Amino acid sequence: MSTAEHDRLADSDDPRAAWRRWGPYVSARQWGTVREDYSADGDAWGSFPFDHSHLRAYRWGEDGLAGISDLDGYLNLGLALWNGRDDRLKERLFGLTNPQGNHGEDVKEYWWALDGTPTHSYASWLYRYPQAAFPYEELVRVNGERGIEEEEYELADTGVFEGDRFFDVQVRHAKASPSDLCVEITATNHGPDAAPLHLVPQLWFRNTWSWGLDERRPRLWAGEPRQGYAAAVIGEHHELGRVRLEASSGPGAEQVEPSLLFCDNETNVAALWGEDAAREGDTAYPKDAVNRAVVHGQADAANPARTGTKAALWWRFEAVPPGESVTVRLRLTELEGAPAVATGVEEVLAVREQECEAFYAQVIPAGTSEQDALIARRAFAGLQWGKQLYLYDVPRWIEGDPGQPPPPPGRHTRRTGRNTRWRHVNLAEVISMPDEWEYPWFATWDLAFHCVALAHVDPFFAKWQLLLMCREWVMNPNGQLAAYEWNFSDVNPPVHPWAAWQVFSIDGGRDRDFLERVVLKMLLNFPWWVNRKDSEGSNVFEGGFLGMDNVGLFDRSEALAGDQRLEQADATAWMGMFCLKMLRMSAELARHDKAWDEVSTKFLVHFLSIAEALDDFGTHHTSLWDTEDEFFHDVLVDDDGTAHRMPVRSMVGLLPLTGISIVPNWVATELPDLTDFFQGWTERRPELADALIHTNHRGYALRTLSLVSKEQWSALLRPLLDEGEFLSPHGIRSLSAAHRDGVSVHVAGADLSLRYVPGESDSRMFGGNSNWRGPVWLPVNALLLDALRIYGRGAGAGVEVEYPTGSGQQMGMEQVAHEIEERLVSLFRPGPDGRRPGTPRHHPRGPLWDAHPTFSEYFHGDDGRGLGASHQTGWTALVAHFVCAPDGIPNR
Template sequence: MATSGVKKVQQKLFGTGVSGQDEGNDSSQQQQQQQTNEGGTFPADPNASGNGGGGGGTGPGLTLIIPKPRAPTPNLPRKQQQTSDPSPKPGPEKQQDGEDVQDGVDGEGDGAEGGDGDRLDAAEVESGIPFRQRLAEKLGGEYKGAERYRLVQDDKREKHWKRWGPYLSDRQWATVREDYSANGDAWSHFPHEHARSRAYRWGEDGIAGISDNHQRLCLALSLWNGQDPILKERLFGVTGHQGNHGEDVKELYYYLDSTPTHSYMKFLYKYPQKRFPYEELVQENQKRDRTVSEYEILDTGVFEEDRYWDVFVEYAKDEQKPDNIYVRITAYNRGPDPATLHIIPQLWFPNTWSWPLEKPPMPSLTGSVKGKDSNINTVSVGHPTLGKTHLYCLPSPPPVGPTNEFDEDSGIDSVDPDLLFTENDTNFSRLFGGTNDSPYVKDAFHDHIIPSHRPPAKETETDDFFAHKIRSRTASIYGGEEEDLEEGPCTPFPPTEHYVNPEKKGTKAAAHYVFDDVPGHGGCAVVRLKLTPARVDRDPSLEDEVLFDDAIEERRQEADEFYNSLVFGPITDDLKQVMRQALGGMLWTKQYYRFIQKEWLEGDPAQPPPPPERKWVRNKNWPHLHIEDILSMPDKWEYPFFAAWDTAFHCIPLAVVDPSFAKKQLDLLTREWYMKPDGQIPAYEWNFSDVNPPVHAWATFRVYKIERKLYGREDNAFLERVFQKLLLNFTWWVNQKDQGGNNVFEGGFLGLDNIGVFNRSEPLPTGGTLRQADGTAWMAFYCLNMLNMALELAKHNPVYEDIASKFFEVCFSLLVRLLV
């Protein structure tokens, strides 16, 4: 239950004004101006107190006021300004000139430059005709929306629209995959304090991050407010040991919008201007027992007087080129006074070279300045399989005030980023007192930007950074001495003149923008980036911010069009917003999940072997698991791993917007590299052998029917493929969970909340087995769904009539047992 103080702060963050300070402020009048968009009306300025938390907006999207440069770049094609029009009316079908050739599917060599396909159609750019209108004229009566057209292209593998998406986890530290301890204590083995300095083995994380579908390259946001002891480059929370109610993220962030192909995405992070209360959150939560409420970030007071930043991150893909990605980061100062903000987008390769004995071909990031009419700081990407691409870090206009005015006396024409480079390698010296192979390590950007983060110059100097550190028990395997394995301060490592590589190359890069004295009460700073294989001279949007912003606005309007197409009958704008943001959140929580059980259990050839007792801790009976897929997560911070029965529920709403993705999720869990040969479906990484209610058949048939009703397609091949695998799973249930053979099932779960009377991961403390009426009811439910699927398949193949008869018999037996 929120206290009155918390409620007061919540009103500041999500109410209708910024702490009541908008009276007489021109910005507040501007915020109240309404503009018409496809999906309805909503405020022109995304003031966090009105829209940031998703509680105050009335339309389906949130519009940003973006500062423009003081003067347009001369002699460049400029797209005509377009108002927000309703969905284009289909016109007569005709062939569109210059249509894209088919893209590759696997991303091999997809970054090659120089072909005509890399050049944007200048005639179309200058015409100012929205892509939706041109597409409607091409498709005629078959036009159903730009986003639906992309979904069809992706399904047919004509273009790989889902290659890039929000596949970066919100938390990789303290996961089971990163746990190499002897006792299976994942929370302690890889804590948050290690995350900035220690290379991950099985994944990556970041704020509002994206990656390709094989996670070869990652892009995410990082920030610094000038007060924190570390960069804000990942979300913080208390661990399972620290929280009085278990693990809990202690941040304010919101998934605001996403289309199924991720052609448009929007994210909001609320960043305090005061020092982030890391220690206070941990200490206060540890003091509390389970009978009291959790200690949240709103309780700390860091948002008092509205002293925080609203940082919006938007991604938009080019209208016809899935690998061309616009990135816009917009930060609003909600506080009363001017403040400085460092915006530091980071681009990096996951560490794949530290684990095998023979290093694979190394990827590379290199920095340079490109551009004919303006100097654009560029990070060029070279990867053996991803191909070549570039991250163009455009010069930013200086900060503007709440009424979008520049400070003419500042003397600043633009804010140019400083490109920083290092390696995505563990800082053994800082963490374990070992030796680094290179002076450039994973946490180099912290040392370069924040003086207090740097190690002391001499061993005799004291430094708070080292005072609170605890040595890992596994320090010896990282080069530490035997006598240093117990608790104690970390050993300072020799200082270096350069924390980042002066040659501007490495496997991790950042663009460091510094916005000084951003005005209060809604002053704004903006950063524009573009990830694209194209050269500067082949992409006019790189030197024309109007073209850049118009491309993002078009994708937002197409998102409006898509979500409006899902609305049937009268519905309020508030309910539209709830539906859209809920579905957007589901799409944002996709994650690249990698787990190869054999490698994880045995350890890596280039690393010391794990403790021998580790193999008995968990998951030793799943040697066939080989997972490298985009999966739907229950939560990318608190539960950054798939859970089989959660996935089944996720697929119901996902089928409304993207039935192909929903079907693939259900199909994957029954494939031979997931499902055991005996038919058991893996539960979740803490214990793949745990048992969850059998809802997979229900979700499969529901997704099948949703696609048939909304899209007019009957995917019988999908239904039949999953049904045949579920026959194995049903047999496993009968053989493993009905030990008496009398149709009374065990399982350890209870009710819809999956709450067990006893720990279902361990034998009963009393001995024997636990027989449950609800376990038997779940099996009856499972059997009924299998019966329905068999009857549906029997319409097309009479062989399934006999199978339907069998499930009818089993259903009857189970119902009799429940009634006796």
Template sequence: MTGAERRRLHDAERGTPWRRWGPYLADRQWGTVREAYGGDAWTSFTHDQARYRAYRWGEDGIAGISDDAQRLCLAVTLWNGVDPILKERLFGLGNGEGNHGEDVKESYFHLDATPTASYLRMLYRYPQREFPYQDLISTNRERGRDEPEYELADTGVFADDRYFDVVVEYAKAGPDDILMRITAHNRGDEDRTLHVLPTLWFRHTWSWAGGADRPHLRATAPGTVVAHDPELGRRSLVVDRAVPVLVTGNETDNERVFGSPNESPYVKDGIERVVVHGEPGAVSPDDEGTKASAHCALDIPAGHSATVRVRLTDGPPDHEAAFSGFDTIVATRRAEADEFHVEVAGADLADDERTVVRRAFAGLLWSKQFYALDVERWLTERGVDPLADTSLPNHQWRHLVAEDVVAMPDKWEYPWFAAWDSAFHAAALAAVDPAFAKHQLELLLDRRYLHPNGQLPAYEWNFGDVNPPVHAWAVWFVYELEGRKDKEFLARTFPRLLRYFDWWLNRKDADGRNVFQGGFLGLDNIGVFDRNAALPTGGRIDQADGTAWMALFCQNLICVALELGEVEQAQSLLENLAWISAAAQHEGVGFWDEEDGFFYDVLRTPDGGRVPLRVRSVVGLLPLAAATVVDGEVRTRFPQVVDDAAAFLERHPAVANSLWGRGSQANGSGTVLFSLFDETRLRRLLARMLDEDEFLSPHGIRSLSRWHLEHPYVFTVDGQEHRVGYLPAESDSSMFGGNSNWRGPVWFPINVMLIRALLHLHVHYGDKFTVECPTGSGRHLTLRQVAGEIGDRLFSTFLPDDSGVRPSDGGGPEDPALFHEYFHGDDGTGLGAAHQTGWTATVALLPALLRGTGTSR
């Protein structure tokens, strides 16, 4: 163990509360199912209402932190002197307002972070002109699906550099002693005044709980606030200057929202009414309440900066002590962060590459969020009997009770967990914080989340939907990445993963043929039909990806079972895998198309017909991801497992005959390969995947073959055409909601899983097995080198070219990199959610995974 941050992580696992405070505020709490009271969540609780309406389940803010139960929150509030409202939270469009669905309309960047939040740094760009709220709404509403999104920079509000770059830093002097430094840079050519208001407030918990103790805070002197919470205790906030402190209540303005009297005249928007509208009576004359802002008006000359220093501590409000050595502590924590990230990324990376890794982890660590939801209480508060059937969302998940810090996909566009996103987050987090990664995987397997029937909750809009079952893959990945030393982690997760596996076996195999459905499975707009809806043809779709996910799920569970010495479970799982593999490979049942050399979904019509849906997409590449190698020593460690597997195949010749190699999938390397293809099919599949006119883009593997640009797939039912054509960026279809987007772009999670499979296949086949890469180039690579080639292309998305522009920027300004949800299939431009560093943070794993691949890296 080396370095200060590693020591903090070590101490945190032994009880020192280094994780108690972190960036746990949402970027958006409004427009969520949690806060909705009837109707669409986006219109039930809007951005405008968030200014004067108390939240029920959480809080949001700009560059904010809170304790791990979100009792007390700290964030920065800003006002440029011309906006009609304070800038307290990030603005964006609801799903019905954007031409490509919901979208944040702000400019901000996560610059740095450590796992314990001992150091955090973020940049928020604030216009000096009036923020163009209405322009963003009306212009996006007028644009069609075939037009790009209208972003904040497109409005011209940043023209002539008339903006402030506001850099917010946090550094911990101790677990409960937090330094906040806010530095505002005037980038324009005129002197400007910026109002900076460090804001401290309590999450509103007292009205809902019926008699719960109410916390309180009080301004005791200029620039000083003392807060007290019955559970959290006493905290002091001190600002480095004697400025007015404005105190109000974190209370709903009932008069404005509901037309009913307010219990107190000091409500949530009281501070805004003072600062923006000049109403001094809107805040408490007694300087007591549950929300307070220190009002710092900074006159900043053109091209210069000004800094506000804040300290939130469990000690007394001692001004002199608070700022003695303040800047030294911040500098020390930043140096420790440098040390930590050099250790994580490795010394062999170039500076640009190391920056990509560090920023990817920064976004991932900043995306932690306190997430609270008690579904039974949520239903009751809406007048619904929790035990009765209801049309409200998630009524079948009334057991779910969440009060946890969760790594979110994106705290604005996705400020809620999604099961398969969480698995990819854990894979990336394991490189910087294995303990938290394991905690995240165990969280959704906890009885507070896991359905009694064994299903994992999918995501807040519909917990009962089905996400790809990648949790076992992530459990095994994290276990291996940490050095295969925490068998207790495997032992804790294994029984519940088995329950989840059984749920899939019993619920998603319509005919008991070991061929699986699943519907959506994350690939919402890549197929001919909405796989979550009734088909226009009737019948159902047997899914190549659903079956591949289940094969991989089974393979991962076998690895866990063997590692734990669970012989009987391993034997049972091997039999399950044999049935699934045989069904997937069977000529008249499975998904392989011999003519095309590809795997396709199969439409099962009501009359018993079987129609391959010949769309060349990642649906057909996912069987490649379901390839796992087991060390040959399994034969000597567990001879009974091997003998029982042989006996099983002897008893079931139909299964053995459908498996490639007739069930004997070993070679000279001594390893055992579990896969859904033989060498011949592998070569044909790779020929398509590595063809630059099909799947291989300059920046990774596309989600749809570019072949469909000139050859769209068309399926006609009752005179109506259902068409799939290649689109490298946003989709032209709203098949699955307003932000459907899966007809060509590159996205990182599947690429990482394909790379993982290629590395496994190389272990099995060795250096003698080579393929053309790219197809038709005459350049032959081993499978390990192919993995490296794909990894290099993915990584290059974030590296500046000779002119200093990154492909992900789309030719834009040289701002810090953003880690988007997905990327243009031809040029690598970032698309979708602009801060979804969650699963895109898997880019940070590539250098470690691919060292020594023999590629350009």
């Protein structure tokens, strides 16, 4: 395949390649993040609240609407809006903090990533801006009055969108060259009346001079516009060199010219902490000067000398007629080394948009329906817009800056300080984020799922992201992978090997260098798990919550009483899958380097030990498999060895299905060490051979390794495919619906219980936004689909099962996987009334809303409506993987 975008990608096999130099790397929220928290109590939300965001300079990043920046975040360009009624400029997205929301943190805005290419040669983004005053106080107050049993109070619930009284503001980016960026902003009045609107795009330098580390100060100033442009801003930066931003008015705005406003990207100390806190040298024109000039009419707020480190272009439209649009255009150019391009902004946008169409026509399989192609395109767009610059130098953050007050003493202590065991972390990278607003920071296991979808459009970036998490400035010296910035030491499931194999295969199975680098780093991560999470050396693992939040009877992250330990079915399953993916990858490497043959054998041995222990561990010979319930359960073990099985049918007990792999036929002739071990082990342990090493029905030498025996597979498939248990109309639930009436157990003097809740959890067991009491979650669905397909191509070839359970309809395993995948994709397809099942409850109905698929964090277990973070185009972008690889990855 060869398109203009594919050609650009071929020249962009470096994270700092020219075409990757500029992109939508600006966060939608920097306030309330751990990095900006310098409090004594570690309350990131309270340390830097939303009401400070327009007044305080950030230390570790920037935020904005539809923002773009260079790879280092030195220079940022973003959009600000004002409807003539708000009490502040709309410069960034608003939402509730964790303590404010009745279900935890939650964004209260509506926007969509419409399009985007991997090199950011073209991108499009849409924001829905109310014409009424934005109800900031009402949203905080009403949600604060609601309990956990009530639904969240959303922006649409306030009535500000009634009668379609809003502007749709579409921002399009296109690059004429790697250092020549074109931007078009079009605002359309969908309301019945004329309405005012101010478009205020802003250009600013990240503040690097206030911290006492580098006093060099960049500068912006008013310049002379070239012919065809109405205004110009010139900038000078010690790393970027000289840049120029020029502006012109497009259709609907021909008679309006922009005003220029200048100030400094520095904190308004007096407004935040009083005049007494002001220091000599503080700027007279701080960060909020543009806000005060536009919203509050303070003509003297901006610098009359028309210079500073932040500049705004201010278009004022007193009354945009109903149904009409206004368009303005910008061009940002690096002046040093940028080729002269005569093409205008309009022409650049048109060409790059056509190239974007051609690119996705190659990526999305021929014959894909128009709706499914749109779903995939939007998912990929969200992933492109989710690439954000992440700056975090942990030792500098802990010690503080020489130009600022010292952090509180507790910040340094290994016992109470956050991330003090991760002083080696020093990141300044563009990283795929789970979500633009609610999770504007990397999470390693989320990122692994992102990379599977990203591999379809940008395999280099997908591979680089997986490797980045394993580099010495991220991965802990003890081998642990960082979890997320709130607590790098938290334990996330080890899905890195699974994702690496998926990415390697999607990319054609050619990049052996990538595969070897990943396997080498996983050889460090694997013993961390063995040494830290198998306390008894029993090959049955612990690990804490492991992403399952609160599907259990108690918080698995909390310390247990005395010497109790929780032996976890999911932790053990994750490690079984870890072994099998390492076996498969090292076997692939052994085809060209025989030293890897012995590594394959090592992981086979460990897998077999885990598989055996899953059914029999400890001095009391306890099994995680319940022969009566025919399901896997966690087991709580007392210090005397007494075991208490947790009788919950949840995703925890289904995950052992994912411990499955096919050993290719060529292993018998090409890997002598592994083959000799297979033969010797089956001779020594014939009683286990049939349970763990299966051959398919055709009698081929092909072997299927599985944590789960054929009998257990059959037993687990019954509840998995039962619509009264795990099988929902839109995928696999995380808790069996058989628990609608609840399940309880008496353990160690305590009565524990839970019940199936299809939507938001009714428990705060695992924080304010605990949710895994029933909803459908795409990542674990993807893992289960992969397992079903592997079984169907191996030991389960030719085997038919009842689908759904009780229906009398029989089908093969691969067809079952396809049918479940169809249920998942149906979340995003319009129904007969035009409404997509996965659309959140609070999205209004109608063509203007139904046109846009949304990518929620998880989905209601009964009706499929979107829940949690409303823009989780990270792991939920796996739907694009389903569309582009409807039969799974090739069985390599």
